[in-house]
Amino acid sequence: MLSRREVMVWLPTALAVARCAKPQSADARYLALSEAQVKALEAYADAVLPPDGSTLGAARYVDKLLSDTAPFIGSNGTPIELDRVSKAAWELRVKALREQLEPILSSGKTLAQLSLDDRELVCSLVTEAAFARPEYGGNPGLAGSKRVGSAGPVMPEGFVHWDGSKNVEQADAPVSTAEPGADPHPFDRRPATCSTR
Amino acid sequence: MRQSAQPVGNTSLTKFDVLIIGSGAGGSAAAAVLCAQGQKVLVLECGPNRFLGLDARDRQPLSLFANDELQGSRPFAFTDASVDPRTWRTSPSDGERKYVTQVNALPKVVGGGAVYADLKTPRFQPDDFHLGTLIGGTMTGASWADWPVDYDMLEPFYAWVEKQIGVQGEAGSSPTEGHRSTPYPMPPGTPMYVALKVADAARALGLHPHPYPGAVNSRPYDGRPACAECGFCTGFGCASNAKGTPPVTQLRHALLTGNCLLLPERKVTRLNASNGSITSVSVIGPGGEQERYTADRYVLAASAIESARLCLVSDNLGNSSDQVGRNLTFHRQTNALGIFEEVTHADRGRTISHGWTDFRGVPNDPARPLGGIVEISGGPQPIQEAAFYREVIELFRGFSGERYLRLLQQSPGRRHMVALAIWAEDAPQATNRVDLDPSVKDLDGIPAARVTYQPHAFELSASDFYRPKLLDVLIQAGAKWAIPQPAPELPESAHLHGTLRFGPDARTSVCRPDGRFHDVGNLWCVDGSLFPTSSGFNPTLTIMALATYVAGAMVFPSSPAQVLT
Ligand SMILES: Cc1cc2nc3c(=O)[nH]c(=O)nc-3n(C[C@H](O)[C@H](O)[C@H](O)COP(=O)(O)OP(=O)(O)OC[C@H]3O[C@@H](n4cnc5c(N)ncnc54)[C@H](O)[C@@H]3O)c2cc1C
Ligand code: SF4
Numbered sequence: 001m002l003s004r005r006e007v008m009v010w011l012p013t014a015l016a017v018a019r020c021a022k023p024q025s026a027d028a029r030y031l032a033l034s035e036a037q038v039k040a041l042e043a044y045a046d047a048v049l050p051p052d053g054s055t056l057g058a059a060r061y062v063d064k065l066l067s068d069t070a071p072f073i074g075s076n077g078t079p080i081e082l083d084r085v086s087k088a089a090w091e092l093r094v095k096a097l098r099e100q101l102e103p104i105l106s107s108g109k110t111l112a113q114l115s116l117d118d119r120e121l122v123c124s125l126v127t128e129a130a131f132a133r134p135e136y137g138g139n140p141g142l143a144g145s146k147r148v149g150s151a152g153p154v155m156p157e158g159f160v161h162w163d164g165s166k167n168v169e170q171a172d173a174p175v176s177t178a179e180p181g182a183d184p185h186p187f188d189r190r191p192a193t194c195s196t197r
Numbered sequence: 198m199r200q201s202a203q204p205v206g207n208t209s210l211t212k213f214d215v216l217i218i219g220s221g222a223g224g225s226a227a228a229a230v231l232c233a234q235g236q237k238v239l240v241l242e243c244g245p246n247r248f249l250g251l252d253a254r255d256r257q258p259l260s261l262f263a264n265d266e267l268q269g270s271r272p273f274a275f276t277d278a279s280v281d282p283r284t285w286r287t288s289p290s291d292g293e294r295k296y297v298t299q300v301n302a303l304p305k306v307v308g309g310g311a312v313y314a315d316l317k318t319p320r321f322q323p324d325d326f327h328l329g330t331l332i333g334g335t336m337t338g339a340s341w342a343d344w345p346v347d348y349d350m351l352e353p354f355y356a357w358v359e360k361q362i363g364v365q366g367e368a369g370s371s372p373t374e375g376h377r378s379t380p381y382p383m384p385p386g387t388p389m390y391v392a393l394k395v396a397d398a399a400r401a402l403g404l405h406p407h408p409y410p411g412a413v414n415s416r417p418y419d420g421r422p423a424c425a426e427c428g429f430c431t432g433f434g435c436a437s438n439a440k441g442t443p444p445v446t447q448l449r450h451a452l453l454t455g456n457c458l459l460l461p462e463r464k465v466t467r468l469n470a471s472n473g474s475i476t477s478v479s480v481i482g483p484g485g486e487q488e489r490y491t492a493d494r495y496v497l498a499a500s501a502i503e504s505a506r507l508c509l510v511s512d513n514l515g516n517s518s519d520q521v522g523r524n525l526t527f528h529r530q531t532n533a534l535g536i537f538e539e540v541t542h543a544d545r546g547r548t549i550s551h552g553w554t555d556f557r558g559v560p561n562d563p564a565r566p567l568g569g570i571v572e573i574s575g576g577p578q579p580i581q582e583a584a585f586y587r588e589v590i591e592l593f594r595g596f597s598g599e600r601y602l603r604l605l606q607q608s609p610g611r612r613h614m615v616a617l618a619i620w621a622e623d624a625p626q627a628t629n630r631v632d633l634d635p636s637v638k639d640l641d642g643i644p645a646a647r648v649t650y651q652p653h654a655f656e657l658s659a660s661d662f663y664r665p666k667l668l669d670v671l672i673q674a675g676a677k678w679a680i681p682q683p684a685p686e687l688p689e690s691a692h693l694h695g696t697l698r699f700g701p702d703a704r705t706s707v708c709r710p711d712g713r714f715h716d717v718g719n720l721w722c723v724d725g726s727l728f729p730t731s732s733g734f735n736p737t738l739t740i741m742a743l744a745t746y747v748a749g750a751m752v753f754p755s756s757p758a759q760v761l762t
Binding site: 046047048049050071072073074075076080081082083084085086088089092093111112116119120123124127128131132133136145147148149150151153154157158159160161162167169173174175176177178179183184185186187188 | 199200201202243244245247259260261262263264265266267268271277279280281305386387388389390393415416417422423424425426427428429436462464483484485538539540542544545546578579580583584587591595596598599601602603605606607608609611612613640
């Protein structure tokens with residue numbers, strides 16, 4: 001349903017490349033982003049998803065995206081190496097990300113002042129940070145997921161378990177019955193029924 | 198060598214009876230049968246292997262897929278147009294191409310597209326095999342054809358595959374289904390609330406909703422666990438192997454015979470032929486090295502677009518009929534979205550638990566045009582959901598963090614969403630085809646597949662007919678908003694068929710009724726390419742049943758069903 005602009009990119013060449021290309025952050029835990037870039041990203045993150053006291057981990061997420069050597073994490077928590085073709089694709093994409101992101105982070109512009117394309121890139125990165133698996137650097141403690149009523153990308157549980165003889169649903173998060181309790185975020189106004197047929 | 202490229206199975210095999218190109222639904226189903234019959238089989242797969250221990254006897258394979266939205270959306274899961282492009286045009290009047298992009302991309306991994314599918318597995322209906330006779334002569338621009346096999350011939354193969362992969366369902370619940378020789382191996386799993394709600398509404402409108410058959414364990418089966426209804430089903434690999442995908446079912450069965458060797462990350466670039474037979478295949482290996490493999494017989498199972506492309510890049514192999522690549526069909530998707538005030542929580546569950554077949558219609562009945570099965574599902578996970586909100590906010594009001602957060606929390610596009618989709622029959626047309634793009638190439642310099650495609654009035658009118666009925670169901674179910682979804686110019690369907698049709702006449706089909714090429718003595722096809730028509734049902738079970746039939750015919754030419762005993 002949702003046409004999604006594919007902006008996720010990766011730096012598959014070694015960390016060394018990132019280090020050569022970028023000045024080292026004073027904070028050793030950031031490997032690809034400078035301190036100024038971290039600050040700029042965090043400010044953008046607050047503008048994309050207004051803060052509620054918990055951190056989104058946007059800078060950490062982007063830093064990992066640019067400095068890790070594997071673009072996704074397996075069910076066993078270990079990074080998965082890319083095959084020859086995907087690696088080539090990833091390299092192209094990370095190059096494109098860097099080329100677009102670096103000028104944004106040094107522009108001094110607010111989120112509203114960015115071009116539509118640049119704002120979309122920032123928003124998509126911040127959003128991914130907020131809702132992706134914490135292993136990617138963002139969504140610490142699944143705080144972002146919980147904030148929007150999602151169980152989040154939790155492993156390996158689902159909503160039903162087999163108890164040896166039958167499937168048992170979670171009482172507080174059922175699959176086959178209505179949601180228990182009131183909706184914590186009901187719609188603003190009661191919508192009128194509308195069909196655009 | 199990285200884990201994902203390592204050989205799996207019997208690594209001492211050096212001489213092969215059969216070489217299969219592609220380990221997807223068709224390739225794995227064929228491998229299972231051939232290996233069980235004692236054939237030594239080499240499977241070459243261009244994608245990586247995302248399982249550990251696929252050939253381990255004493256334990257289930259470890260799936261490396263995770264409940265991870267980025268695993269589904271990062272581009273390497275599907276083919277990436279920057280290194281593996283396809284091109285697209287609606288007709289030659291568009292020029293050489295209109296788009297260079299991901300065109301109907303199926304994931305390239307061990308197990309193929311079905312690994313990322315939610316794996317709904319309905320059978321086709323008996324009439325679906327005879328549309329050449331039933332409606333063929335009456336329509337301009339379409340190239341309807343009968344299948345050279347019918348439902349009765351395929352039925353035992355359907356039953357066999359349902360058992361192999363573990364299908365849940367309720368026999369007799371769909372009023373239009375063909376006869377079954379066996380019950381479903383498993384009863385339906387936990388119904389999704391959203392499906393029950395919509396099914397009640399559909400029933401009130403005279404429709405016949407039913408549990409949707411699917412290769413998802415509703416209970417432990419074949420050593421694999423029951424489905425946890427985790428919500429990361431369509432577009433994701435299953436972390437627990439509850440989904441009966443080819444690697445953990447048919448391919449594993451093949452590997453466990455000791456007669457199979459799987460080589461992942463081996464991209465076949467050419468079939469080398471001499472005197473009407475394949476002599477070897479050229480391959481690019483995991484590090485980019487050139488390799489060559491041989492066997493006595495060869496099987497194409499690279500999926501409808503890639504199998505045709507491989508024939509075309511191999512000096513127009515098998516194409517004396519000029520039919521290679523033609524009659525490409527998808528399924529015409531007609532979609533409608535409903536937003537409910539109530540939380541529908543369709544983001545839990547196995548994506549779809551119910552559907553109805555009433556909109557499949559009846560051949561030649563204008564009151565019930567031929568459409569397809571309807572799926573009841575919901576919205577996406579939050580990252581994808583959020584992208585939609587951004588588009589809407591930017592379009593109408595300008596971006597604001599407060600607005601964005603509020604939408605994400607209220608979540609009309611996920612927690613309150615219902616989505617209905619019809620997978621309707623797509624009229625075959627000779628002009629809808631795959632050929633080679635004249636200048637766009639992939640990473641390795643191999644010409645990209647070019648798709649030339651436009652819908653026929655047949656499916657457009659069926660779509661117009663059924664779309665308002667989808668909206669009626671949503672309103673009846675209590676939707677506050679019911680919205681038809683506009684069809685994109687490029688069909689997003691991952692259901693790909695045609696291109697190497699099978700049939701008795703070498704002038705109008707590429708493969709014979711037993712799946713062997715008319716023009717090439719030792720080459721067979723077992724993927725969706727064979728389909729003369731697309732039907733109006735998810736195709737994968739039929740691809741597997743047909744592949745089993747073709748593999749059966751390779752071993753017992755006059756009685757393929759002997760492999761089932
Ligand atoms: C998100 C999603 C959901 C889906 N849901 C459903 C569903 O619910 N039900 C259903 O019936 N279908 C579903 N499908 C469609 C299903 O995946 C396909 O019908 C099925 O995979 C087609 O099988 P195939 O054997 O024709 O091709 P594939 O599964 O694509 O297999 C072809 C294999 O060949 C390999 N290959 C390609 N080229 C080469 C080469 N040159 N050398 C070596 N190997 C090669 C590929 O990597 C692949 O593994 C879904 C697909 C997607 C993507
Ligand atoms: S919903 Fe079930 S079958 Fe689908 S991915 Fe989750 S556990 Fe696997």
